[in-house]
Amino acid sequence: MNAYDAIRSFSKTLENLDKWMEKAGETAKARGFEVDVLAQARLAPNQFAFVQQVQSACDQAKYAAAYLGGKTAPSHPDNEKTFAELRDRIRKCTGFLATVLEKDFKGADERKVAPPWLGGRWLTGHDYLVHVAIPNFFFHATMAYAILRHNGVELGKMDYIGGLPTREREA
């Protein structure tokens, strides 16, 4: 799995997340509540709410694509309040991810990645992908899923995983 494959898998999971949010909307309708109240739902009082989990999943994917693909990350201000706005944020993010092409990731493993929060230190592109981008991306995507599940949205593991490129058994 190279950086390009990782970014493609982030994109797939963000599209899955969009579908979980659609299901949340159906749950809200069936149970007679406003789906946007879930934007502020959280699992612990000092943990990110759903809205921040979605923003963080998007940003982990966006910055990984930018750092490893040698691109400038577009600015996506964290000002969403509703599910419709968050789903638009997801589309903006996957739209950017699609602009970073396989060839842009050439040499990604050796790139020097120095995000501000490392305070002047840096990671190789390879280490950034393995130790930061992949674990963090799936952390925030799973937390978003967990918050919906905790609030009664009926999601299952295949909603999380999405489609699989399985192959037929040979004759």
Place this chain on the structure above:
Amino acid sequence: MNAYDAIRSFSKTLENLDKWMEKAGETAKARGFEVDVLAQARLAPNQFAFVQQVQSACDQAKYAAAYLGGKTAPSHPDNEKTFAELRDRIRKCTGFLATVLEKDFKGADERKVAPPWLGGRWLTGHDYLVHVAIPNFFFHATMAYAILRHNGVELGKMDYIGGLPTREREA
């Protein structure tokens, strides 16, 4: 990130998980409850409890190492009830992961992976890693973390991520 790197990152995260469980023990002691009650904690009534999240994280790592490294997965029966037993399960799992060497993963991308739950269909080793092993492993590790957080164990993102191989800024 090749299969070997992925397995090493699973191993690191399982060691982090062991530390979250140690912190949970400290929280339980400080607040005067029995830590093992958290083994049955869950975020939704029809979702896996903590014990199953830990078993599943271990199994995702174990089967990925076995399938992609051409080894037979050791049997680890799901009979744990206590935190001590679960931490022992984690040690058994990381012990097995350590036996699968970098050279064993040669050609992992092209291996044919046909777990029973695919019902006779199969995935390439590459697709299994990208679409199944990585998302699923971090799903269950994050769910275990989320259940502890939800129950008041004070964990932060750096507990999740663990140590980073950062490098010094050049002079």
